[in-house]
Amino acid sequence: MAHADKRPVFRFAPSPNGRLHLGHAYSALFTQAAARHAGGEMLLRIEDIDTVRSREELVDGILEDLDWLGLRYDGEVRRQSEHFDDYRAAAERLNALGVLYPCPATRAEIRNAIDEENHPRDPDGSPIYPGLYRGKETSGDNTDHAMRLNHVLAIQFAMHKYGRIATFTESLAGPQGETGLVQVRPELWGDVVIVRKDTPTSYNLSVVVDDALQGVTHVTRGQDLFYATHVHRVLQVLLELPEPVYCHHKLINDDTGRKLSKSAGDRSLKSLREAGISAEQVREELGFS
Numbered sequence: 001m002a003h004a005d006k007r008p009v010f011r012f013a014p015s016p017n018g019r020l021h022l023g024h025a026y027s028a029l030f031t032q033a034a035a036r037h038a039g040g041e042m043l044l045r046i047e048d049i050d051t052v053r054s055r056e057e058l059v060d061g062i063l064e065d066l067d068w069l070g071l072r073y074d075g076e077v078r079r080q081s082e083h084f085d086d087y088r089a090a091a092e093r094l095n096a097l098g099v100l101y102p103c104p105a106t107r108a109e110i111r112n113a114i115d116e117e118n119h120p121r122d123p124d125g126s127p128i129y130p131g132l133y134r135g136k137e138t139s140g141d142n143t144d145h146a147m148r149l150n151h152v153l154a155i156q157f158a159m160h161k162y163g164r165i166a167t168f169t170e171s172l173a174g175p176q177g178e179t180g181l182v183q184v185r186p187e188l189w190g191d192v193v194i195v196r197k198d199t200p201t202s203y204n205l206s207v208v209v210d211d212a213l214q215g216v217t218h219v220t221r222g223q224d225l226f227y228a229t230h231v232h233r234v235l236q237v238l239l240e241l242p243e244p245v246y247c248h249h250k251l252i253n254d255d256t257g258r259k260l261s262k263s264a265g266d267r268s269l270k271s272l273r274e275a276g277i278s279a280e281q282v283r284e285e286l287g288f289s
């Protein structure tokens, strides 16, 4: 159920594993414009569950870049690394429903279990987890395992609850023009990792827990995360969390049409600033002047 009776709440939720680039600037400005248009709030959340890749100076960099861009957000900044207990509690709830299972499989073990050439792939292009260890007890108190979602049980749970699989509302469009009421398809991702081996949560779990805890009513983000929404809705159904409206915006590509990425070392806002480009020019270039 969307929060129809309260002020809309939007959020921008970057991960501090590189400097922000034009794609992030677009997402932040898009979210700010949408929040203003709706007379709502805009929150900032730092998604730093990856305590190895997230670096403190990159968090400072995000705040500096957003400030330079002229972005104003409401309330306290939420840092995910300060809320692992919330994610643990949610994982325990899922576990109590019987929809998670421990999976000690290594990448090599998974690779060996499949015919990589012909194996079905998830929307990010990775082979779908072949279900090793699903329905099996793992030995003793081995803590070196991830917890995966048994997506078949999750579908059954949703069917039982609603008599149908859940849907989500896309108010803009997915990569293939998906819009309006979208049928949730957990099988696109298979048995996703909900609790990683190296950290007591995952992107998918913490994002839904936080969106609910922060009262987020509108999720605005890039189209690259459109298909992740299928997993997010399943988790919301299982955890009985409210359903936000989704709005996946276009991605900003480089001159060759390739999606911008931190790992490819694409030009950061910092480097644009140092090259003498003004925030106004960036906003104008992105269509938010």
Ligand code: GLU
Binding pocket: 013, 014, 015, 047, 207, 220, 221, 225
């Ligand atoms: N932290 C994610 C990213 O930087 C975005 C999460 C979201 O908007 O749901 O790609």
